[in-house]
Amino acid sequence: xxxxxxxxxxxxxxxxxxxxSRYAPDNPYRPFCSARCKLGDLGAWASEEFRVxxxxxxxxxxDDATPRRT
Numbered sequence: 808x809x810x811x812x813x814x815x816x817x818x819x820x821x822x823x824x825x826x827x828s829r830y831a832p833d834n835p836y837r838p839f840c841s842a843r844c845k846l847g848d849l850g851a852w853a854s855e856e857f858r859v860x861x862x863x864x865x866x867x868x869x870d871d872a873t874p875r876r877t
Contacts, residue, residue, distance in 0.1 A: 816829055816830070817829075817830040818830065819838055821839050821841075821844050822838060822844075823839055823840075823844035823845075823848050824840065824844050826840050827840065
């Protein structure tokens with residue numbers, strides 16, 4: 808297996824801070840630039856800062872309108 812040469816290693820923007828990040832096997836945090844950015848991004852997901860938008864179905868009953876079994 809060939810190792811990429813130093814000139815073929817890509818540099819990308821860190822998704823967290825926007826700084827330069829080496830996108831190479833020797834960067835264990837890729838695509839992030841550091842452990843701090845990687846953990847910060849994980850924390851944002853865990854605290855639900857990042858959400859997928861969902862369109863509400865106008866015909867769906869509200870969550871509290873589900874029938875209860877007696």
